[in-house]
Amino acid sequence: xxxxxxxxxxxxxxxxxxxxxxxxxxxxxxxxxxxxxxxxxxxxxxxxxxxxxxxxxxxxxxxxxxxxxxxxxxxxxxxxxxxxxxxxxxxxxxxxxxxxxxxxxxxxxxx
Amino acid sequence: xxxxxxxxxxxxxxxxxxxxxxxxxxxxxxxxxxxxxxxxxxxxxxxxxxxxxxxxxxxxxxxxxxxxxxxxxxxxxxxxxxxxxxxxxxxxxxxxxxxxxxxxxxxxxxxxxxxxxxxxxxxxxxxxxxxxxxxxxxxxxxxxxxxxxxxxxxxxxxxxxxxxxxxxxxxxxxxxxxxxxxxxxxxxxxx
Numbered sequence: 666x667x668x669x670x671x672x673x674x675x676x677x678x679x680x681x682x683x684x685x686x687x688x689x690x691x692x693x694x695x696x697x698x699x700x701x702x703x704x705x706x707x708x709x710x711x712x713x714x715x716x717x718x719x720x721x722x723x724x725x726x727x728x729x730x731x732x733x734x735x736x737x738x739x740x741x742x743x744x745x746x747x748x749x750x751x752x753x754x755x756x757x758x759x760x761x762x763x764x765x766x767x768x769x770x771x772x773x774x775x776x
Numbered sequence: 777x778x779x780x781x782x783x784x785x786x787x788x789x790x791x792x793x794x795x796x797x798x799x800x801x802x803x804x805x806x807x808x809x810x811x812x813x814x815x816x817x818x819x820x821x822x823x824x825x826x827x828x829x830x831x832x833x834x835x836x837x838x839x840x841x842x843x844x845x846x847x848x849x850x851x852x853x854x855x856x857x858x859x860x861x862x863x864x865x866x867x868x869x870x871x872x873x874x875x876x877x878x879x880x881x882x883x884x885x886x887x888x889x890x891x892x893x894x895x896x897x898x899x900x901x902x903x904x905x906x907x908x909x910x911x912x913x914x915x916x917x918x919x920x921x922x923x924x925x926x927x928x929x930x931x932x933x934x935x936x937x938x939x940x941x942x943x944x945x946x947x948x949x950x951x952x953x954x955x956x957x958x959x960x961x962x963x964x965x966x967x
Contacts, residue, residue: 676874681793697943744789745870766788
């Protein structure tokens with residue numbers, strides 16, 4: 666079962682993400698703040714990390730995390746705009762994608 | 777019968793979150809949509825929650841819902857007259873919205889009330905009385921630029937304890953980052 670780490674979303678967006686991930690049948694873990702992401706990733710061996718694209722410097726942080734953890738898939742999604750940034754594992758380059766329920770579940774599920 | 781809510785908002789994550797919170801609070805979710813597509817079915821919805829940008833479309837819907845709640849990004853002078861004229865029962869500020877406020881708003885409008893929160897300040901005022909002396913001491917050192925280890929050393933606490941104190945302060949002050957917490961206490965002359 667894929668493990669997904671969720672970081673730094675507001676309560677309502679987090680509730681939404683948990684709903685989607687529950688449907689996708691993945692194992693969800695959380696980090697209390699952005700500063701703890703790297704520690705949590707080391708502790709938990711997650712397959713995917715979901716960052717908040719609305720936070721300052723989120724795109725930058727997504728790429729740094731992807732560099733540090735090459736096996737990991739990094740997804741930064743907005744809870745305001747219909748956009749997400751995906752950094753696939755193994756340095757395959759990043760891309761932005763429209764954020765819809767189906768696309769999000771696809772990105773999290775396709776490992 | 778449970779009150780039925782329809783959620784229309786453009787971001788899929790936020791929309792799913794609103795639906796989840798409404799369900800958790802005992803409402804039924806009649807449906808959800810983006811830019812009023814699909815449109816709520818007349819007679820099946822007690823409260824329609826919608827993005828303010830969709831107001832013109834909402835006004836064209838005939839008898840779509842008994843009550844209307846707008847999601848807005850900011851409060852300006854034009855907002856209240858616009859909402860009142862359109863007979864919108866309430867509004868919620870999207871960036872600061874938390875589940876308890878959503879639920880109280882839905883309950884209020886369903887029972888015929890109006891939910892027009894006063895224009896909120898970005899962060900609740902924090903007074904020295906609401907922070908413990910220990911929390912103030914940690915904030916002072918944070919403001920001096922000390923790291924967790926340095927604060928722990930200076931106050932003879934464990935690092936874990938310092939982290940817990942910082943976490944409690946941020947929760948209490950509804951701040952998202954340490955920098956924001958420091959900025960607020962400095963601005964409000966708490967330290």
